[in-house]
Amino acid sequence: MTRQQHRGVSDRARHWWARAAFVFAACAAVVPALSAGIMGALALLIVGVGGVVVTVAALYTFFTRMGLLRWLALAGACLSPVIVVILFMRAHLLWVVLVSCALALLALSCARTALHRSGSDTAMPEYSVPPPQRPFLIMNPHSGGGKVAKFDLVRKAEELGAEVALLEGPDNIDVNALARRAVARGADLLGVAGGDGTQALVAAVAVEHELPFLVISAGTRNHFAMDLGLDRADPTRSLEALRDGVELRVDLGAINGRPFVNNASFGVYAEVVRSPAYRDDKAATVLALLPDLLTGHSGPKLVARIGEAAVDGPQAILVSNNPYGSSDLAGLSRRARLDRGVLGVVTLSVANAREAVGLLRRTRLHGLSQQAAVELVVDADTPEIPVGVDGESLLLRTPVRCTIEPGALRVRVPRTRPGVRPAAPELDLARLWQITHRSAPASK
Incomplete structure (x- = not known):
């Protein structure tokens, strides 16, 4: 199948997903009216919206007040949805609400499918590169609850020809100076197994010396690794970039001259x-x-x-x-x-x-x-x-x-990796309506 044919099938599918979204949304609105009448449906809407407003207001009070009022607000936030459900049950309309909510969720799912952009809109360009000859990796053995030891990262990295430095001893180890000394000795790649803060400091040295940078997902949250499409569950897969990797050219933030990756x-x-x-x-x-x-x-x-x-x-x-x-x-x-x-x-x-x-x-x-x-x-x-x-x-x-x-940053990543899961598209009703009328809608 050619690329153009694939695009045509995709656009026709989006066309029907958009139509399904409006059909399910209409059903979600019609079911209460048919089951409870116009006045009953209006009462359902008032009770439901009222419950949401009371819950949100109570939660805001809980987060912004101290003392007895805070805990009374928390109780109100917990009781509000319970009271709403009891009112629906006493009116024998709980099933109506559940069916309507299910239809609304189906409408939302169809809408997001129709509005989803193609992978080409989100994928960053990759550049083929030869393996590094003298990679230097900094590893924090305490990061991520001890992932460096758990996954035996030091031994596996050294088997791939990397020099490894562990951040052990004093808490004030200067990782910036550590990376600079490695560059002076001839390192042709810098990498970090640790938190995002350490990643950013070493990344700045890599940018300064125009060297590739390797992210090893051994931190706690690994937000940077996630947005690079790396495997956060198994940091050893990041090391595959030393043997069969590609480069991504990514941006680097700075705050008063200090770099940040997230x-x-x-x-x-x-x-x-x-x-x-x-x-x-x-x-x-x-x-x-x-x-x-x-x-x-x-x-x-x-x-x-x-x-x-x-x-x-x-x-x-x-x-x-x-x-x-x-x-x-x-x-x-x-x-x-x-x-x-x-x-x-x-x-x-x-x-x-x-x-x-x-x-x-x-x-x-x-x-x-x-x-x-x-x-x-x-x-x-x-x-x-x-x-x-x-x-x-x-x-x-x-x-x-x-x-x-x-x-600014040349990030070395494995050629084979999980990839970046596309973000959920913004719910744009005007664009969704356009898609229902056009088999090949223009992307914004």
Whole structure:
């Protein structure tokens, strides 16, 4: 089958998936009306929406208040959906709600299938390269709960001809200097088995000396490895790049000159990560600090300058090396590509429960800003502000300048790897409607 024929089949399939989405959505709306009548369907809608609003408002109160009110709000958030279900059961309409919800989920699934972009839109170009002759790898034996020892990475890397340095001993080992000494001895590839923060520091040395960089997925979360399409469950597969690898040219972020591979965060999250208690008990620290941070009673007042625009007083700012998906406000999901040459910038401001509900429903977008930029400047009313850079807490002088270096990093990856799972497409009803009428819709 030719590429053009394959594209035609794909477009026709998207055409019918889009139509199915609207059919299922219509059925989800019609079923309650047929089963309970117009007034009954309206009552179902009021009760359901009311339950969601009460739950969201109660959760916001829980996160922003202290003392007895906090725990009463939590109780309300737990009881609200239970009460809604009991009301539906007493009216003998629970089955109607379940069927309608199932149809709505089917509609959403069909819509996302129809709107999904082809793999060519998300795949980064690969470049064939010869194997390295003198690879140098830095491994943190404590990272990821001891994955270096668990997967016997040192021995396997040395069998492939790599020199390995373990980060053992003092906590203040200078990985930057360690990488530079390896380059001076003739290393022709630098790699890291460790956290994303260590990855970024060594990546900067690789960029400076125009050397390829190897990511070994031995960290805890491995966000960078995930967006490179590496196997996060088995870090030994990353070592295959030393024998049969290809190169990806990816961007590298910088914050006041310090590199980052994933993201830098300001405001709420940065203040939480800064707390000494955070590493010992993350959940308790978040619950203890979040009320003051969200209601603006602590932390510096921030100003984000994105080009000619300015966002005054956001509670949180997330800057990422290439944008995350439009539905991901916390940088916990995926980036479709790492070579678009732009930063992803998200600013968030929530002052009360009504605004929290509005943001959840995307009806009050003035509290949320999502855009791409080549530069961001964050200023504050203090000379220094805490910043979370690839999960590590730093204290940086203001103003803080975030930039991106397009295609700066030559990342060596295995030729055969799981690949990047495409991000879920944004639910664009106008585009979905166009697809239903056109067998070969134009991509945006």
